[in-house]
Amino acid sequence: MPDQKIILPPGNLPLIVVIGAGFAGIELVRNLPEDLFRVLLIDRNNYHTFQPLLYQVAIGGLEPDSVAYPVRKIFSGRKNFYFRIAEVTGMDLDARTVATSVGTVRYDMLVVATGSQANFFGMDDLKSNSISLKSVTDALDLRSLILQNLEASLATTDETEREALLSMVVVGGGPTGIETAGALAELKKHVFRKDYPELDIGRMKVTLVEAGPELLASMSAKSRKAAEHFVRGMGIHLLLNTQVKNYDGQTLSLGNGETIPCKAVIWSAGVTGQLPALFPSGATEKGRIKTDEANRVTGYENVFALGDVAGIFTPSTPRGYPMLAPVAKQQGKHLAKNIIRQAAGSEMTPFSYTDKGTMATVGRAKAVLDFQKLHLHGFTAWIGWLFIHLMYLVGFRNKMIVLVNWMWNYIRYDSAIRLIIRPYKKKT
Amino acid sequence: MPDQKIILPPGNLPLIVVIGAGFAGIELVRNLPEDLFRVLLIDRNNYHTFQPLLYQVAIGGLEPDSVAYPVRKIFSGRKNFYFRIAEVTGMDLDARTVATSVGTVRYDMLVVATGSQANFFGMDDLKSNSISLKSVTDALDLRSLILQNLEASLATTDETEREALLSMVVVGGGPTGIETAGALAELKKHVFRKDYPELDIGRMKVTLVEAGPELLASMSAKSRKAAEHFVRGMGIHLLLNTQVKNYDGQTLSLGNGETIPCKAVIWSAGVTGQLPALFPSGATEKGRIKTDEANRVTGYENVFALGDVAGIFTPSTPRGYPMLAPVAKQQGKHLAKNIIRQAAGSEMTPFSYTDKGTMATVGRAKAVLDFQKLHLHGFTAWIGWLFIHLMYLVGFRNKMIVLVNWMWNYIRYDSAIRLIIRPYKKKT
Numbered sequence: 092m093p094d095q096k097i098i099l100p101p102g103n104l105p106l107i108v109v110i111g112a113g114f115a116g117i118e119l120v121r122n123l124p125e126d127l128f129r130v131l132l133i134d135r136n137n138y139h140t141f142q143p144l145l146y147q148v149a150i151g152g153l154e155p156d157s158v159a160y161p162v163r164k165i166f167s168g169r170k171n172f173y174f175r176i177a178e179v180t181g182m183d184l185d186a187r188t189v190a191t192s193v194g195t196v197r198y199d200m201l202v203v204a205t206g207s208q209a210n211f212f213g214m215d216d217l218k219s220n221s222i223s224l225k226s227v228t229d230a231l232d233l234r235s236l237i238l239q240n241l242e243a244s245l246a247t248t249d250e251t252e253r254e255a256l257l258s259m260v261v262v263g264g265g266p267t268g269i270e271t272a273g274a275l276a277e278l279k280k281h282v283f284r285k286d287y288p289e290l291d292i293g294r295m296k297v298t299l300v301e302a303g304p305e306l307l308a309s310m311s312a313k314s315r316k317a318a319e320h321f322v323r324g325m326g327i328h329l330l331l332n333t334q335v336k337n338y339d340g341q342t343l344s345l346g347n348g349e350t351i352p353c354k355a356v357i358w359s360a361g362v363t364g365q366l367p368a369l370f371p372s373g374a375t376e377k378g379r380i381k382t383d384e385a386n387r388v389t390g391y392e393n394v395f396a397l398g399d400v401a402g403i404f405t406p407s408t409p410r411g412y413p414m415l416a417p418v419a420k421q422q423g424k425h426l427a428k429n430i431i432r433q434a435a436g437s438e439m440t441p442f443s444y445t446d447k448g449t450m451a452t453v454g455r456a457k458a459v460l461d462f463q464k465l466h467l468h469g470f471t472a473w474i475g476w477l478f479i480h481l482m483y484l485v486g487f488r489n490k491m492i493v494l495v496n497w498m499w500n501y502i503r504y505d506s507a508i509r510l511i512i513r514p515y516k517k518k519t
Numbered sequence: 520m521p522d523q524k525i526i527l528p529p530g531n532l533p534l535i536v537v538i539g540a541g542f543a544g545i546e547l548v549r550n551l552p553e554d555l556f557r558v559l560l561i562d563r564n565n566y567h568t569f570q571p572l573l574y575q576v577a578i579g580g581l582e583p584d585s586v587a588y589p590v591r592k593i594f595s596g597r598k599n600f601y602f603r604i605a606e607v608t609g610m611d612l613d614a615r616t617v618a619t620s621v622g623t624v625r626y627d628m629l630v631v632a633t634g635s636q637a638n639f640f641g642m643d644d645l646k647s648n649s650i651s652l653k654s655v656t657d658a659l660d661l662r663s664l665i666l667q668n669l670e671a672s673l674a675t676t677d678e679t680e681r682e683a684l685l686s687m688v689v690v691g692g693g694p695t696g697i698e699t700a701g702a703l704a705e706l707k708k709h710v711f712r713k714d715y716p717e718l719d720i721g722r723m724k725v726t727l728v729e730a731g732p733e734l735l736a737s738m739s740a741k742s743r744k745a746a747e748h749f750v751r752g753m754g755i756h757l758l759l760n761t762q763v764k765n766y767d768g769q770t771l772s773l774g775n776g777e778t779i780p781c782k783a784v785i786w787s788a789g790v791t792g793q794l795p796a797l798f799p800s801g802a803t804e805k806g807r808i809k810t811d812e813a814n815r816v817t818g819y820e821n822v823f824a825l826g827d828v829a830g831i832f833t834p835s836t837p838r839g840y841p842m843l844a845p846v847a848k849q850q851g852k853h854l855a856k857n858i859i860r861q862a863a864g865s866e867m868t869p870f871s872y873t874d875k876g877t878m879a880t881v882g883r884a885k886a887v888l889d890f891q892k893l894h895l896h897g898f899t900a901w902i903g904w905l906f907i908h909l910m911y912l913v914g915f916r917n918k919m920i921v922l923v924n925w926m927w928n929y930i931r932y933d934s935a936i937r938l939i940i941r942p943y944k945k946k947t
Contacts, residue, residue: 098676100717137666138938154582156936163714164937173717176670176939193674227940238565242604246621248526286591289528289601495923508584509592510566511604512655513941 095194097131099173104129107430108189108196110179110367111204112139112162114416115398118423119202125170127434131198132174133191137162140227141484143416146267148230149357150237150274151282151508155227157484157493179205181369184391200393202426203367203380207399207414210361210378220340221356224267233357234508235515237275240354245289251352257295258353260343262335263360264301265308266451269318271357272299273453276325282509298328298351300335302360307459309413310449314459317468321453335360362414364400376402379411384441386426397422403442412444416483421445452476523622525559527601532557535858536617536624538607538795539632540567540590542844543826546851547630553598555862559626560602561619565590568655569912571844574695576658577785578665578702579710579936583655585912585921607633609797612819628821630854631795631808635827635842638789638806648768649784652695661785662936663943665703668782673717679780685723686781688771690763691788692729693736694879697746699785700727701881704753710937726756726779728763730788735887737841738877742887745896749881763788790842792828804830807839812869814854825850831870840872844911849873880904 099106105128109116112134120130138159147153166172177191188197209223222233237259244256261272275297284292299306299322305315306322306329322329334346343351363378374381374388379402381389386401388394396402398419402411412418422442429439448462450472458473460466467475477497484490527534533556537544540562548558566587575581594600605619616625637651650661665687672684689700703725712720727734727750733743734750734757750757762774771779791806802809802816807830809817814829816822824830826847830839840846850870857867876890878900886901888894895903905925912918 095674098674136939137670154584155940156582156938159938159940161714161937167713168716175673227938231940242565245603246523246526285595286589288596491923492920495919509589510584510587510655511564512583512587512659 097175097177097191097194097196099129099131099196102129102171104171105199106131106197107200107202108133108198109202109204110134110189111206111398111400112136112174113142113204113206113398113419115206115401115419115423116202116204117162117165118420119204119397119427120166120172122424122427123430125172127431128200129171130173131196132162132166132172133177133179133189134162134174135176135178136226137174137176138227139165142225143266144480144484145224145227145230146271146274148227149224149233149271150278151234152274153493153496154508155231157496159227179367182367184371184394187393198393200395200430202395202397203370203388203400204397204419204423205365205367205400206419207362208365209358210363211358212361214335214337217335217338217356217358220338221262221358223358224271231513232515233355235511235513236355237278238509238511239514241283241287241290241295245287254294255341255352255354257290258298258351259296259355259357260298260300260351260353261357261359262300263358264299264303264306264331265359266449267359268299268301268357269306269322269451269453271359272297272322272327273325273457276327277454280326286509296328297326298330298353300330300333300345300360302332302334304332306331307451310451310459311461311466313466314451314461314468317459318451318453321457321459321468325454325457362399364402366400376404377411385429385439386422386442387439395426397426415449417447418444450476450479525603525605525619525622525624527557527559527624530557530599532599533627534559534625535628535630536561536626537630537632538562538617539634539826539828540564540602541570541632541634541826541847543634543829543847543851544630544632545590545593546848547632547825547855548594548600550852550855551858553600555859556628557599558601559624560590560594560600561605561607561617562590562602563604563606564655565602565604566655567593570653571694572908572912573652573655573658574699574702576655577652577661577699578706579662580702581921581924582936583659585924587655607795610795612799612822615821626821628823628858630823630825631798631816631828632825632847632851633793633795633828634847635790636793637786638791639786640789642763642765645763645766645784645786648766649690649786651786652699659941660943661783663939663941664783665706666937666939667942669711669715669718669723673715682722683769683780683782685718686726686779687724687783687785688726688728688779688781689785689787690728691786692727692731692734692759693787694877695787696727696729696785697734697750697879697881699787700725700750700755701753701885704755705882708754714937724756725754726758726781728758728761728773728788730760730762732760734759735879738879738887739889739894741894742879742889742896745887746879746881749885749887749896753882753885790827792830794828804832805839813857813867814850814870815867823854825854843877845875846872878904878907 107128107130109132138161141158144158177193181190211218240256244253261268279295306318337344380396382396386395399414425442450460452458456470456473458476459468460472535556535558537560566589569586572586605621609618639646668684672681689696707723734746765772808824810824814823827842853870878888880886884898884901886904887896888900
């Protein structure tokens with residue numbers, strides 16, 4: 092429907108169009124005053140996704156509604172706020188229009204907060220045969236695939252096929268990678284062992300592949316060592332200094348010439364900015380949208396980029412800020428303040444990032460936490476991780492449900508959600 | 520894979536093959552002794568579905584894991600028990616074999632407990648364009664469709680189209696029908712009104728169509744009247760004595776010549792037995808498998824049918840027992856006892872149904888309950904309904920999560936899960 096316009100209720104206030112209901116987009120809209128602007132938020136889903144916990148959906152620790160929150164509910168009762176489920180199909184920054192699957196819209200100010208996507212560094216086979224954990228459907232697909240593979244392993248008499256069906260490889264030793272590998276190892280030990288008595292569960296193998304010499308490269312030396320200790324202690328097959336070259340759905344080929352037969356590869360080895368369709372390439376660099384320190388897109392007065400997709404390249408941040416939820420949230424909040432300043436006739440101020448620490452969890456009572464000079468690992472770090480993730484989850488009901496789930500998981504080892512609701516089928 | 524056999528661990532005990540992990544199949548296996556038989560349970564899903572609460576998934580009251588429970592978990596630790604996810608593709612009752620999508624198996628005893636499916640009475644257009652609530656995916660499809668229609672209504676300038684997008688018709692005035700219509704009316708009043716401020720929500724219309732003169736035909740006169748009173752009081756457009764003729768996805772045609780523009784039709788006006796593929800037609804009647812009073816299939820010594828699919832046609836039950844969960848559970852338990860009797864050299868005894876009452880709920884504090892001479896309606900009946908459904912839910916964790924959800928729903932009106940995880944696409 093190329094000619095159709097997005098119909099909005101009439102109004103005279105300037106229209107801010109925000110693309111993306113991730114951490115940055117939500118935080119921006121939350122902090123904008125209701126009566127100075129009209130806001131149109133666009134996302135391809137009708138919910139905000141709490142991405143740091145997607146792996147919990149994949150391994151059956153949580154249901155989708157615990158990590159996804161409806162956009163309309165977040166902004167319930169807000170004045171001059173509109174939301175549309177739409178895919179952005181193009182844009183004309185000179186004409187100030189955005190084209191979407193439900194029509195075009197003319198903006199007074201545009202904010203691009205489209206986040207990031209998995210980066211396969213040009214390896215197309217890997218892209219089409221592996222699963223990355225960027226969306227709720229990815230996570231549900233992975234949950235189905237792992238269960239389907241276990242069931243299929245009971246039906247085969249081919250030993251090589253069975254080995255591949257019982258082999259799961261996680262690529263990338265960052266937080267998502269070690270969290271997923273750790274959770275799979277715990278599923279094997281506590282859940283699958285009981286669920287599949289016909290199977291020699293010792294043959295199920297979880298492998299974690301990391302190109303660098305250590306796990307959690309961005310964390311402290313203490314945390315890196317502790318994470319490696321946890322990973323090895325859980326029986327995860329750890330391959331450091333190992334690159335991945337190709338994956339045909341059956342065999343994963345490594346840079347050192349070795350191969351791993353496996354029917355499930357989880358990709359968490361790299362992300363890149365998710366540029367909206369037809370965004371001017373002159374305004375992008377290293378897969379992100381180039382902005383000044385106030386998140387204003389280079390060359391466009393009234394266009395801003397936030398979060399993972401935004402690249403603030405300065406001498407102190409030559410590669411831009413890390414693609415993390417706290418950066419996105421802080422940028423969203425900061426831009427809201429800047430927009431208010433500008434409306435009041437003041438200059439915008441540069442963004443600066445307050446690092447509140449980083450953390451990762453490998454399993455029950457096995458987490459690492461860096462906060463300035465503090466480095467925790469083990470049970471204390473794990474409680475910290477639980478508490479902080481719970482605090483950040485949007486919505487009180489979500490928190491209560493997640494807390495009940497986690498408490499229950501801790502008391503019993505057996506509570507994983509192992510439903511194959513929609514069987515996974517390979518993308519074609 | 521026609522030649523492949525289902526591989527089971529070796530064993531000398533007689534093999535009972537049970538098709539269907541519904542109420543009847545689960546209850547049968549639960550009550551069989553572990554060391555007299557080997558049991559192979561086959562289902563197309565890896566979970567048992569608590570069908571009476573599927574409508575709660577559809578309207579966002581519960582997540583799938585609250586009404587679905589993994590089969591392997593139900594029978595965790597059980598000896599001589601095997602489970603396979605498979606579709607039954609055929610059977611040869613003389614050769615004592617069942618063919619499935621994962622291979623064939625030879626049984627010593629076969630139990631068919633495949634349940635029921637929606638009955639469209641030959642109206643193919645209705646079948647392909649409406650949604651019936653028989654599975655978790657049906658329920659999730661309906662949830663997505665309703666939300667997609669509301670979103671789409673914001674994008675159209677065509678008044679007729681908008682009317683159809685905001686119109687939902689439930690066909691069938693049995694428990695499922697009135698529960699679904701009631702829940703939709705509550706969503707409209709408490710959730711959608713707030714979520715869609717751009718919309719004149721008064722234009723959203725819920726219609727309940729029933730062919731007979733009253734709702735809940737199988738219940739007491741008091742309950743029938745109370746249910747009708749509740750339904751009318753909730754603003755549901757009620758059409759009694761009205762048949763449905765055709766639905767093309769856009770317009771529902773009624774028997775009286777009138778039409779209703781609507782983009783969502785929920786079919787709960789009839790069910791019929793779900794006969795397994797290639798089951799001998801000589802052993803079926805009225806869409807069910809003919810059995811004697813011990814659930815033994817007419818003409819086959821070692822084949823039994825249970826629950827919705829079983830037809831025990833006697834002078835006192837000329838149409839067979841009603842297709843209800845309690846009947847299925849009681850038959851499953853009774854057959855287990857009979858199998859044990861037979862193994863001990865005794866005769867099987869006839870099944871008799873103990874009616875423990877019926878109930879239905881229309882909304883918050885609006886339920887009806889018949890138990891022998893007791894007829895309750897309103898808040899007391901609703902609490903009874905909540906309590907009994909909770910008691911019947913398999914698994915302690917499910918109960919706790921459902922209870923938290925329901926308590927929360929009762930305190931606030933706003934907790935519906937309104938995520939479009941996988942957009943609904945029409946079957947083709």
